[in-house]
Amino acid sequence: MSEPLRIALAGLGTVGGGVIRLIETNAEIIARRAGRPIVITAVSARNRGKDRGVDLSGYHWEDDMVILGERPDVDVVVELVGGADGPALALARTTFEAGKALVTANKAMIAHHGIELATRAEAAKAALKFEAAVAGGIPVIKGLKEGAAANAIQRVYGILNGTCNYILSTMEDTGRDFADVLAEAQAKGYAEADPTFDIDGIDAAHKLSILASVAFGTATDFQSVIATGIRRVLAADIAQADALGYYIRLIGMAETDVDAHGNRRLFQRVHPHLVHRDHPLAHVDGATNAVVVEGNFAGPLLFQGAGAGDGPTASAVVADLIDIARGDIGAPFSIPVAELDPATPAASGHRSGRAYLRFTVADRPGVLAEITAAMRDAGVSIESMIQKGRGVAGDAPGAGQVLVAMVTHEGPESGIAEALRLLEGSPSLAEAPLVMHILGE
Amino acid sequence: MSEPLRIALAGLGTVGGGVIRLIETNAEIIARRAGRPIVITAVSARNRGKDRGVDLSGYHWEDDMVILGERPDVDVVVELVGGADGPALALARTTFEAGKALVTANKAMIAHHGIELATRAEAAKAALKFEAAVAGGIPVIKGLKEGAAANAIQRVYGILNGTCNYILSTMEDTGRDFADVLAEAQAKGYAEADPTFDIDGIDAAHKLSILASVAFGTATDFQSVIATGIRRVLAADIAQADALGYYIRLIGMAETDVDAHGNRRLFQRVHPHLVHRDHPLAHVDGATNAVVVEGNFAGPLLFQGAGAGDGPTASAVVADLIDIARGDIGAPFSIPVAELDPATPAASGHRSGRAYLRFTVADRPGVLAEITAAMRDAGVSIESMIQKGRGVAGDAPGAGQVLVAMVTHEGPESGIAEALRLLEGSPSLAEAPLVMHILGE
Secondary structure (H helix, E strand, C coil), X not given: CCCCEEEEXXXXXXXXHHHHHHHHHCHXXXXXXXXXXXXXXXXXXXXXXXXXXXXXXXXXXXXXXXXXXXXXXXXXXXXXXXCCCHHHHHHHHHHHHCCCEEEECCHHHHHHHHHHHHHHHHHCCCCEECHHHCCCCCCHHHHHHHHCCCCCEEEEEEECCHHXXXXXXXXXXXXXXXXXXXXXXXXXXXXXXXXXXXXXXXXXXXXXXXXXXXXXXXXXXXXXXXXXXXXXXXXXXXXXXXXXXXXXXXXXXXXXXXXXXXXXXXXXXXXXEEEECCCHHHHCCCCEEEEEEEECCCEEEEXXXXXXXXXXXXXXXXXXXHHHHCCCCCCCCCCCHHHCECCEECCCCCCEECEEEEEEEECCCCHHHHHHHHHHHCCCCEEEEEEECCXXXXXXXXXXXXXXXXXXXXXXXXXXXXXXXHHCCCCCECCCCEEEEECCC | CCCCEEEEEECCCHHHHHHHHHHHHCHHHHHXXXXXXXXXXXXXXXCCCCCCCCCCXXXXXXXXXXXXXXXXXXXXXXXXXXXXXXXXXXXXXXXXXXXXXXXXCCHHHHHHHHHHHHHHHHXXXXXXXXXXXXCCCCCHHHHHHHHXXXXXXXXXEEECCHHHHHHHHHHHHHCCCHHHHHHHHHHHCCCCCCCHHHHCCHHHHHHHHHHHXXXXXXXXXXXXXXXCCCCCCCHHHHXXXXXXXXXXXXXXXXXXXXXXXXXXXXXXXXXXXXXXXXXXXXXXXXXXXXXXXXXXXXXXXXXXXXXXXXXXXXXXXXXXXXXXXXXXXXXXXXXXXXXXXXXXXXXXXXXXXXXXXXXXXXXXXXXXXXXXXXXXXXXXXXXXXXXXXXXCCCCCCCCCEEXXXXXXXXXXXXXXXXXXXXXXXXXXXXXXXXXXXXXXX
């Protein structure tokens, strides 16, 4: 058997522990599939003294993680520190300077600095792999780069944040409110003490910008992702969607088109959507992730599995290591960095679709007429409307307020934006309306 | 840009036409992702004169397809002729003799001769790839060989035959009988004039034996797949399953265990199953395929998409070609042939689970007592039972007959076999009972 592939592990949290356990438990299978053993030689983390429940005595401890890649007994650095910048980024840079390969689960770093790092990796003729950065254990980066490689990708979308999906599907099952379910998720460790990155859609936006780059051959453009989270989704919205045959899911979606001047545009949005109950994503519950890749020959391909957790994430990290052990360097974003297209970010106005709108309004005559007049003036056609007074299950509106929910016919998204602009500042509205798009076929 | 990868195409049916269209339509994307163009240089099929609606004038026509691999202007042969033996097998052999790579969509040939061909490919240091042979456009072979490579696979199972799934889901939606829906599927071209391979589970068994080999590192063993098709599923069974919260799906499943002597056993079965409506496979409708791969670290991974058709199959064929263009030869079954384990075929008796049994019986007193006595004597515990007389919707039993359907508690499958043995030849039974297993978690 060939020489082992020697790795250094930076970051010994949950995922780092999972990688150690996996490499030890499945050593024989890995060696057979990779054609050579994969062994850990060195490890590093912020705090040496911490008890992690893993035996680290067989590995060299390096106090300064940034120089792990410079060690002569290391072929690949596995970065599991996290954070877009700081030690993770410094480590990535020194690793490529040393001509070594990097495997990372760090979605923030790849979303922000992926192009720089891919450029460094190419210059070093070293691999940069990040399967674990998107959708945990699901091999969707590989699915896009290789499985669907023969296709022009028309759209990529999916459920990319397990915390949000857990909260939404629990609200659905129990009829409970967002704040209540979030607090429970935090108590159980399913949500962070500061849940902002998850519930405001930032984590999903990181992942989406990586998926889009690999799918479309465009440069990663995290800044242009239009992201809305799930904070404002009410139990009443979920009940209303259910009555119409839909489930609410936080969907990250990216697609490209060509504008009037023949320039390619990239549209990226993370947004709570109404998903029809016949759609496979409607049945993705709990912390599961799922991604649909639409190819011009393959049609829609669905990849589904655990989106987080030490085992699944470790599975993706070690899959990347096995690829490297087999000699697969590959282009980090599927094609060489110089060929990545700096696509123009697209606004949402050019898109067409159906939408769900929910208004919290003063309970007095004339309010409905005001809203429907704004819709008419903006050219938005209403398919159905329901008004719910106080006393509805779950999060009732405040005293003297009612909820008005409506679903629009297919039409330009710009019309809805215009209707909301017309209603802006109206004393009839107790708060800004909530818009959720309906996931199209 | 590097030299093009030159391919020869044997077989110009629907899929062959799809491959030509795909390579022409997506030429630029393919070249960027593969790092070099992929071009067709030569083609061959049984009948040169046939009008196929594709322009073949740019390609050299070879009358004798078996010698395609010997042409100096060919790097890879794509075999789309079909059939386990005959010209397809002869072509595969001469291709490896010539030291060239082979890409094939031929599940029968790989199920029957995959080990021989992998041995020849290894000797020639040439690639043998067959992503298109299993589940059409879904990259599940790659998912197993690479995406889930870090895992010990515990079980692989799924919906592997689109024709059966189309028939079952149409029966479900319409309440119509099997024969009626089959006839319609044949008229629409969804089922072959001779549908035996599909509806008796042989096609799914071919695919399952390939999946099992890649998943478990065992030698392909098509002969040991226990296959039952869907001919005997009645509309009444579907209605009964629905009432219990289940859908009926033809599931191919493979798993390994270790027997009392420490020997590894491989269990492979294609069988109609009751799938609980909370399971993702319950919502796979029409001709869609879906495969679940259970890894010891990744947990369950679902791969879903179009299981057949020219576009999806061509997508899988060209994905293999892109891998080869990138220099990925790989082991056809994930590990070298010499290391494949000739696992002992396992019978089903050692397995435990719940099952659905349906008896067509004479409508007279004492029959139920006879059946339940046999179950008791075999140690099978009945969870629920329902008896349906004539006049039920759909396929009513014959005059003087009734249907008795029951669901068992969890127990050894050997018990059910024993109960059926005790009832064998009983004049109370109008036909052999139908057993369907309930898909476990």
